[in-house]
Amino acid sequence: MTKKEQSALPPAGRPAPAPTPAQLFVAFATIAGCGFGGVLAWSRRIIVQQRGWLSPEEFNQQLALCQVLPGGNILNFAVMYGCRCAGLAGSLAAVLGLLGPPVALMIVAGMLYRGYGDVPALHGAFASLAAAAAGLLLATAAQMIVASVKDRLRIEHVVAALTFLAVGVLRWPQLSAIAVIAPLGIGLAWWRRR
Amino acid sequence: MKDDSGIYLALIAIFATCSVIAVGGATSTVPEMHRQAVDVHHWLGDRTFSELFAIAQAAPGPNVVFVALLGHYIAGIPGALIAIVAMCVPSCTIAYGAARLVDRFRHARWRIVVQAGLVPITVGLVASSALILTRAADRGPATALITAASFALCYWTRVTPLVALALAAGLGLMGVV
Numbered sequence: 001m002t003k004k005e006q007s008a009l010p011p012a013g014r015p016a017p018a019p020t021p022a023q024l025f026v027a028f029a030t031i032a033g034c035g036f037g038g039v040l041a042w043s044r045r046i047i048v049q050q051r052g053w054l055s056p057e058e059f060n061q062q063l064a065l066c067q068v069l070p071g072g073n074i075l076n077f078a079v080m081y082g083c084r085c086a087g088l089a090g091s092l093a094a095v096l097g098l099l100g101p102p103v104a105l106m107i108v109a110g111m112l113y114r115g116y117g118d119v120p121a122l123h124g125a126f127a128s129l130a131a132a133a134a135g136l137l138l139a140t141a142a143q144m145i146v147a148s149v150k151d152r153l154r155i156e157h158v159v160a161a162l163t164f165l166a167v168g169v170l171r172w173p174q175l176s177a178i179a180v181i182a183p184l185g186i187g188l189a190w191w192r193r194r
Numbered sequence: 195m196k197d198d199s200g201i202y203l204a205l206i207a208i209f210a211t212c213s214v215i216a217v218g219g220a221t222s223t224v225p226e227m228h229r230q231a232v233d234v235h236h237w238l239g240d241r242t243f244s245e246l247f248a249i250a251q252a253a254p255g256p257n258v259v260f261v262a263l264l265g266h267y268i269a270g271i272p273g274a275l276i277a278i279v280a281m282c283v284p285s286c287t288i289a290y291g292a293a294r295l296v297d298r299f300r301h302a303r304w305r306i307v308v309q310a311g312l313v314p315i316t317v318g319l320v321a322s323s324a325l326i327l328t329r330a331a332d333r334g335p336a337t338a339l340i341t342a343a344s345f346a347l348c349y350w351t352r353v354t355p356l357v358a359l360a361l362a363a364g365l366g367l368m369g370v371v
Contacts, residue, residue, distance in 0.1 A: 098256060127366060136355045
């Protein structure tokens with residue numbers, strides 16, 4: 001990282017000045033508030049199209065880094081982009097913007113669920129909501145599987161199947177399962193790209 | 195208060211672990227959260243877990259905020275805050291460190307290899323989450339049909355998943371389930 005990027009103030013003369021922590025907070029809070037069913041599309045729209053803070057290529061590069069790290073992609077994006085713009089204050093502002101409003105909403109939802117979840121009239125609504133959310137997740141899983149086998153079956157798919165067997169069916173503790181399977185997956189990817 | 199501190203420590207341990215194993219995002223850790231909260235600690239039942247997950251899906255914001263709802267159900271407002279902080283601090287610290295090294299990291303060959311190696315694991319974990327939540331939400335033929343219909347709508351059409359969630363909640367209110 002260069003000195004310029006670490007500076008808390010936007011350097012003068014740059015075409016698009018780096019956003020301040022306050023601007024980062026507002027932008028990421030907007031992303032969180034709009035982000036029904038996926039915040040990724042909204043972060044691209046707000047950061048790239050509306051604010052013009054990053055070019056589409058820069059956004060994709062930054063996101064690729066986030067995908068390899070543990071944790072939510074957008075959360076990692078908020079940390080890394082915030083740091084790039086305004087150091088630690090930028091990271092904190094972006095993360096608080098992204099998580100603050102939805103976490104507050106979750107606490108309110110939790111209170112309502114605790115208070116009214118047992119009302120008989122609502123039992124059916126919650127049960128069918130849960131069933132629909134399961135269908136949504138099944139569709140996501142199916143899309144990922146189809147995308148990964150679109151050319152042909154490869155040895156990588158054994159890694160996916162092993163993960164599913166260990167974590168989904170046998171219910172191994174996930175830390176142990178990943179500690180065993182991740183080196184296998186990464187080793188295979190390395191071997192394939194030698 | 196003595197009882198609560200035990201729960202708080204357990205929440206910290208569980209979510210901090212989930213934070214570092216969240217390969218490909220927070221949804222990947224649903225199997226571990228379910229195993230710990232439902233099977234190991236018996237803080238809530240299968241059904242409640244699936245309903246809380248669904249509520250979080252219906253709300254705006256990144257998927258990771260589900261842990262705040264789960265934490266709230268287990269230990270109130272402190273539980274919600276502890277869960278979300280424990281879930282975020284480890285992975286955010288790693289991301290912050292990576293951001294400091296960003297230029298060395300961006301085009302590194304090992305990053306591409308690690309990323310490619312983790313993709314099939316993410317696929318397996320999301321499929322595991324789907325299996326666990328489908329089982330947990332299953333209360334007979336009506337819910338199975340709703341799951342199937344929601345799958346069809348989300349898989350074969352481009353409408354927002356909120357449509358499936360809203361339709362299902364409406365059917366439930368009308369007493370279908």
